Amino acid sequence: MVIYKGKDYKDVSRKAANIMSAQIIMNPRSVLGLATGSTPVGMYQQLIEWYKKGDLDFSKITTVNLDEYKGLSPDNDQSYRYFMDQNLLNHINIEKSHTYVPNGMDEDSERACKEYDKIISMVGGIDMQLLGIGGNGHIGFNEPGVAFEKETHCVNLTESTIKANARFFKSIDDVPKQAYTMGIKNIMSAKKILLIATGSSKAKAIYDSLYGPITPNVPASILQLHPDVTIVADEDALQLL
Ligand code: PGA
DSSP states (O other): OEEEEESSHHHHHHHHHHHHHHHHHHOTTOEEEEOOSSTTHHHHHHHHHHHHHTOOOOTTOEEEESEEETTOOTTSTTSHHHHHHHHTGGGSOOOGGGEEOOOTTOOOHHHHHHHHHHHHHHTTOOSEEEEOOOTTSOBTTBOTTOOTTOOSEEEEOOHHHHHHHGGGSSSGGGSOSEEEEOOHHHHHTSSEEEEEEOSGGGHHHHHHHHHSOOOTTSGGGGGGGOSSEEEEEETTTTTTO
């Protein structure tokens, strides 16, 4: 495991974008596992900037996102498909048909999740998976208590995650209560993992994930067993290390 300390959000975003860029340059056909949330936005902006300068080519890249709210359509501005389009995919030369997000509109959870697992194996697995981390140690929507052996599955969001995400919705009642998420098994199968975290609200989750026992109560703690994890975080997120 390698840990890079960034000065602030901008520095973390640039360092993380450098690592993702290296992956893209070394393997232009990479399958990138992407993430939503506020943390990766700066990194995506940096990638767009470098693409516009002519330094990056996404034409042969495939992306698979970690998760999607159940019940939100791709054109709903709170869906993760919409987020990805707005924050990255619409601004680079990627084939849209090579970008995947779980199908939140499929009400049949089992079918939707199986289909997503099939997509991940069809594209050949994930070369580099980007992760944020929740204040409770969740990765994707794998909340505390999740079984480590799960692949894509439907989850009931915890109160703390619903509260954390309410800032993006008109009211807390509008936050969907369920989501489809890659499981820990999908994430752990990625060849490389890049986790980014900023702010003191992530400090305990980072500490527990890196130094605490490996337990489903802190889903990110499983990353201690992954052979190729890079963490980029600011001083606030690393303050307990
Ligand atoms: P954030 O979310 O980037 O908005 O803090 C991270 C997460 O919950 O995984």
